[in-house]
Amino acid sequence: MVPTHYFVILSAVLFGLGVIAFIFKRNIIAVFMAIELMLNAVNLAFVAFSQLWHRLDGQVFVLFVIVVAAAEAAVGLGIIILIFHNRQSLNVERIDQLKL
């Protein structure tokens, strides 16, 4: 069988790639996708530990995380559409009204 720490290491690698994408992507939609990637990485760790300790709580948590991700996607993409209508750009560098 597959040792649990393989899954956990894969989860950490995916989370790190999500962080890198979050830092380096310039398109606001791609930044949003990086957040989804990090949520998925955490879900993988949840399921791995749930199977390791033979408890299903972790999988219930994964369902909650998916629900929250769906709600976040709906609201976040609405905000992205508004930003595009106001600034005519999807580049995160252009959205700097709060910058000093």
Next chain:
Amino acid sequence: MNVPLIIFFVLAAMCVLGAVSLILQRHPIHSALSLIVVMVALAGLYLLMGAEFVAAVQIIVYGGAIMVLFVFVIMLLNAGVEERTNMSKLAGFAGIPLAVALTGFLAAAVARSADASQGPLVAGAVAPTKTLSMLLFQDFVYPFELTSFLILIAILGAIVLAQPEK
């Protein structure tokens, strides 16, 4: 090399390649398609661990609903190729080393705790969907009801945000 290990490595390679492709692709629609590859591979990993229900929800909700929403918005806004701008010096120099260090620390810390607790996991030992639903609708029934409020508020928020300006 037993068969589950081979399947794991194939799916893990799909995950990592999809995530790297998400970073390297310049066009958002290509990034979205890479993310779909990651999500389908993750569903395969859940099946490998014996979490069938989570795998099905992953495909339906993530691969279906959320990614369709993303592709829809990309098409609606007619998002083109990402433009390169000069990133801040801090992100350019310290970004990748710090992210790699974070990954290393995370992997080391969490893998040690996984090693210390028990041996390899047995696929399908627990997690019949019936047990999962019992847990969801008995022990976690209040959080479950709260998520329905969350979805309701998210729908209202999306409608308010998408209203045309008066």
